[in-house]
Amino acid sequence: MAELSLHQKRQLLEKGWVVIPQVVPAEMARAALHTINSTIESYLDSIQIRAHELKTDERLTSLLMQTDAFSLVESALGNGKVIPSTNVQCALRFPDDENEDLKRTPHIDGFHPTVDGNPGSVKPFIAIAGFFLNDIEQDNAGNFMAWPGTHGQFAKYFEKHGADPELKLGIPPVDLPQPVQIKAKAGDMIFAHYQLAHAVAPNLSHAIRYAVYIRMHHADRPKDSLDVLTDIWKYWYGMSEVVGKDQWKK
Ligand SMILES: O=C(O)CCC(=O)C(=O)O
DSSP, X not given: OOOOOHHHHXXXXXXXXXXXXXXXXXHHHHHHHHHHHTTGGGGTTOSSBOOHHHHTOHHHHHHHHTSTHHHHHHHHHOTTOEEEOSOOEEEEEOOOOTTSOOOOOOBOTTEEOOBTTBOOEEXXXXXXEEEEOSOBOSSSBSOEEEOTTHHHHHHHHHHHHOOOTTOTTSSXXXXXXXXXXXXXOTTOEEEEETTOOEEEOOXXXXXXXXXXXXXXXXXXXXXXXXXXGTSTTTTOGGXXXXXXXXXXXX
């Protein structure tokens, strides 16, 4: 049974994500790439393929279910408690034009800010696992971009101000840290807290960035409950050895 190490849990606790090398064997990453590429032709106008037939495709869900990934996730959320979303996201990031606006603003998944005067909503889940299918070895190559520690910053904000039920602001107005563009090898997995602010970096490389994301729900969390906005580790049963314990920082 694979488990997140104490060091990995600490990074997850502090920064909000952890990258676990080589969770997916090369052969499986290639098979997933092949699956996407062979379906891509009919969706060329779409930046993000949400092809119905790929949402539950076993060659993609297997990245989670037939590797160490699922037990790594369970080691943080609790055995038998993880409910993976059946809506697998094929996140393809096509090369950008250098002359485009390359500024990126962060978002939190599951937060839908006001659009056209209609109220937004908050639909938190628990965690996200992402599988990189090609190497991303430099900045501005369509990297997953993360604002470290924002999961905790936002929790503090919600504690003080309450969650804006209509989410007019999208994300809470806090002083954001410098973002980090995650580098990864094909087969690496990112595992992140849902309340982490993130975005996709510009892609100035020649290649499409391929990733597959699967979001996780927790069996014990009542549907639509919002306590997880402030009690952000409430359902992370496997994190109890690091949550609220500061001594490891010394
Ligand atoms: O494609 C990525 O790396 C990030 C995707 C993302 O931000 C999202 O789907 O919410």
